Amino acid sequence: MEKEIICLSCPNGCHILVQEKEPGKYQFQGAKCERGDVYAYEEITEPKRVVTAVVPTSSDDMPYIPIKTDKPIPKKFIKPLLEKLYELKVPLPTKCGQILIFDFEGTGVNVVITRTFPLEIQH
Amino acid sequence: MKERNYDVLVIGAGAAGMASALKTSKQGLKTAIVDREPYLGGILPQCIHNGFGVHLFKEELTGPEFAERFIQNVVKSDIDIFLNTTVTNMAVHQPIKQANLCSSQHGVFQINAKAIVLAMGCRERNRGNLGIPGTRPSGIFTAGLAQRFINIDGYLPGRRVVIVGSGDIGLIMARRLTWTGAQVLAVVEILPYPSGLTRNIVQCLNDYGIPLFLSHVVSKIEGKDRVEAVNITPLESGAPNYSKTFKLECDTLLFSVGLIPENELTQSAGIKINPETGGPLVDTRLMTSAEGVFACGNVLHVHDLVDWVSDEAQRCGFELVNYLEGKTKEIKQGRVIAGANLKYVLPNRYRISEKNRFSMRSLIVQDKATLLVRQGEKVIRKFTLRNIKPAEMFHVELKPEDLKELVVNGELLPIEFSLN
Numbered sequence: 001m002e003k004e005i006i007c008l009s010c011p012n013g014c015h016i017l018v019q020e021k022e023p024g025k026y027q028f029q030g031a032k033c034e035r036g037d038v039y040a041y042e043e044i045t046e047p048k049r050v051v052t053a054v055v056p057t058s059s060d061d062m063p064y065i066p067i068k069t070d071k072p073i074p075k076k077f078i079k080p081l082l083e084k085l086y087e088l089k090v091p092l093p094t095k096c097g098q099i100l101i102f103d104f105e106g107t108g109v110n111v112v113i114t115r116t117f118p119l120e121i122q123h
Numbered sequence: 124m125k126e127r128n129y130d131v132l133v134i135g136a137g138a139a140g141m142a143s144a145l146k147t148s149k150q151g152l153k154t155a156i157v158d159r160e161p162y163l164g165g166i167l168p169q170c171i172h173n174g175f176g177v178h179l180f181k182e183e184l185t186g187p188e189f190a191e192r193f194i195q196n197v198v199k200s201d202i203d204i205f206l207n208t209t210v211t212n213m214a215v216h217q218p219i220k221q222a223n224l225c226s227s228q229h230g231v232f233q234i235n236a237k238a239i240v241l242a243m244g245c246r247e248r249n250r251g252n253l254g255i256p257g258t259r260p261s262g263i264f265t266a267g268l269a270q271r272f273i274n275i276d277g278y279l280p281g282r283r284v285v286i287v288g289s290g291d292i293g294l295i296m297a298r299r300l301t302w303t304g305a306q307v308l309a310v311v312e313i314l315p316y317p318s319g320l321t322r323n324i325v326q327c328l329n330d331y332g333i334p335l336f337l338s339h340v341v342s343k344i345e346g347k348d349r350v351e352a353v354n355i356t357p358l359e360s361g362a363p364n365y366s367k368t369f370k371l372e373c374d375t376l377l378f379s380v381g382l383i384p385e386n387e388l389t390q391s392a393g394i395k396i397n398p399e400t401g402g403p404l405v406d407t408r409l410m411t412s413a414e415g416v417f418a419c420g421n422v423l424h425v426h427d428l429v430d431w432v433s434d435e436a437q438r439c440g441f442e443l444v445n446y447l448e449g450k451t452k453e454i455k456q457g458r459v460i461a462g463a464n465l466k467y468v469l470p471n472r473y474r475i476s477e478k479n480r481f482s483m484r485s486l487i488v489q490d491k492a493t494l495l496v497r498q499g500e501k502v503i504r505k506f507t508l509r510n511i512k513p514a515e516m517f518h519v520e521l522k523p524e525d526l527k528e529l530v531v532n533g534e535l536l537p538i539e540f541s542l543n
Contacts (some may be wrong), residue, residue: 006325010177013321015510049326052171052185053302054274064277066171066187075330082302096191115168115187119198 005043009035016040048072051081052114055100057090062117065094073109080105093118125232129155129203131443132222132236134210134388137165138429139420139436140242141193146440147240148202152447155234156197157205157224163197164190165244166267167429169274172295174322178430189429205229213392215239215413238415238443241389241403242436245382245421253287253380257344260351266292266379270299279303281375285353286310287341291319291427293379298327308371310335311355316488318381318514320427341376342368350376382425389422399467400424406472407456407479408442409435417443424469424482427516431482438480457535462497464542466513473538475530479521485511485542494519497539498529511542 001020006013014036017029026044028037042048050072054064073081081104090100094113101111133144136158148154162168167175170186177183180192197204208226220239225231247265264272264280270292272278282305286293289312297307310328315338317324328335336355340363343354352372356363384402386394395412397404402423403411410417419439420432445451456472459481466484473479485492492511496504504525508517529536 006321008322008326010174010183010322012177013325013510049330050173050183051302052173054171054277056277064275066168066185066274068171068173068185068188078302096188114171114185114191116191116195119163119194 003044005040007031007036007039008049009033009039018044042072047075049075049078051078053082053085055085055088055090057092057094057117059092062092065090065092065117066114067100067111068114069104070110070112071108073104073107077105077107077109081111085111125229127155127203127232127234129153129234129236130447131155131238131240132157132220132234133240133242134222135165135242135244135420135422136160136163136197136204136206137242137244137420138167138190138193138432139244139422139439140165140240141190141197142433142436143240143242143417143419143440143443144202145193145196145200146437147443148200150440150444152444154201155203155205155236157208157210157234159207159209161207163194163204163206169267169271170295171274172299175429178428179433186429193433210388213239213388215392215394215416218415220415238417238447240436240439240443241386241411241416241418241422242420243385243388243422245384245401245425247292247378248381248383249378253378255287255341255344257353258346260344260346260349262346262350262375263344264375264377266290266296266377269375269377270296273299273303279305280377281305281350281373283308283373284375284377285341285355285371285373286377286379288312288378288380289314289317289319289324289335289337290379290381291323293377294319294323294327296377296379297333298331301331301333305375307331307333308373309333309355311339311341312337313340313358314338316512320514344376345370350374382421384422384425386422389418392416397467397471399461400469405470407470407474408446408451408454409439409470410442410446415446417446424467426482427514431516431518435482455535457529458537460537460539462539462541465540468540473521473526473535475523475526475535477523479526480518481521481540482516482518483540484516485513487542488512489542492542495541495543496521496525497541498536501528503528503538508542 052068096116130152131154133156167186167190175189213222269280338358342356345352356368419436461468468483494506
């Protein structure tokens with residue numbers, strides 16, 4: 001088996017040639033960094049993606065606050081995660097990096113808030 | 124009118140404005156930053172997807188997180204911040220520059236500054252720039268506006284969406300709309316290759332089976348009050364073949380057809396514009412044709428990665444400090460020419476006193492390309508580049524030793540870049 005995979009680890013978008021020499025044994029070619037091989041292996045075995053979205057807050061000053069998964073989550077969990085997120089209401093204030101959902105459905109993936117609100121201007 | 128005095132006035136508080144203001148403020152220059160929006164960060168807070176900061180911070184951040192790295196430093200610094208504030212005009216051809224501003228908090232006021240940084244960013248091209256025939260119903264947006272509606276205001280712009288143009292914002296919005304429950308029927312691109320980053324084609328379109336029609340155009344928009352359908356026509360040998368036109372029923376049309384540096388303020392101040400980039404012409408110090416006025420970020424040329432914006436803005440701040448300290452007031456510079464297969468090379472001047480960093484865009488798609496730097500017939504430097512495409516800007520550096528030979532009779536001769 002031979003397959004070309006475009007790495008999504010960063011905007012470089014390396015083209016990685018994956019060859020399955022024998023069942024379960026893969027050889028990777030073309031990545032500029034080691035993350036490429038890890039990505040290509042996962043893409044073949046269990047593809048994952050980082051999910052970003054916004055969740056409603058309880059304030060009109062900042063009606064929605066952005067979130068992300070702190071690591072890529074298996075694709076099959078994307079839909080259930082989005083459905084869960086749209087049911088939530090986030091209390092303010094928020095802090096960038098604060099965990100909103102811990103270990104979603106046993107995936108080991110946390111959902112974290114990505115924007116601090118309100119901001120304290122010190123002068 | 125109330126007047127305020129600063130060393131540096133930075134116009135725009137996005138990625139470019141914040142990075143340059145932090146640099147000048149850190150060097151002890153009294154700095155003001157102004158922005159017309161009620162928050163710092165420019166476009167970044169609405170770009171909630173990840174992929175920012177890989178080069179600058181060596182980690183993958185979302186837009187709001189990337190912005191926050193700078194915002195937290197700006198609010199802790201001595202920089203004076205003016206939000207909800209618009210610059211209406213400026214007088215720049217004098218040692219102390221004047222800008223007229225207005226805001227609901229301060230009314231109409233004036234800022235006097237020794238130097239100005241233009242960091243106003245860019246805006247989206249829209250339907251008017253393309254001249255698509257048809258009716259004028261509601262439901263037609265630029266992709267960035269739709270992004271703002273969803274990510275900041277929480278409104279869904281439509282349910283069945285066609286996207287015109289395969290720029291990054293359009294691709295990101297295809298996935299974003301899918302995740303909010305809307306159906307994206309197609310992305311239509313006039314060029315034979317996608318305009319956005321390859322990774323976005325993969326993770327935003329291919330992942331969700333959204334078709335990408337290359338070499339196709341939207342030839343008609345239908346609908347009375349709301350968009351009802353669009354006609355899509357393939358291009359064959361550069362001309363639309365209307366016999367192959369097909370119709371997609373949809374309620375929303377998004378445009379992601381390129382960005383234009385926002386330079387009305389620049390032009391009205393009499394600063395020269397480079398027609399290739401739409402931004403001001405700048406020398407090796409990133410200084411415009413008006414002495415003491417600098418430019419960086421998307422107002423100078425449209426970048427595809429914010430990391431390069433921050434990097435350029437930091438250099439701009441650094442150059443500004445050197446200029447005000449009198450270190451680079453008189454500097455020997457030579458012209459830079461964009462030759463074969465290059466859309467532009469920036470900055471438009473080079474120097475031999477220090478290293479030069481050039482940003483450029485290709486006109487061609489090539490797996491492996493050679494970039495030649497010439498003076499007359501003589502090739503002075505050769506670079507081998509991989510995966511060259513118009514959508515992805517690339518950078519090269521020239522050191523003083525590469526350029527030494529270019530001085531003839533004390534004059535710096537023009538250098539020309541070409542790609543093949």
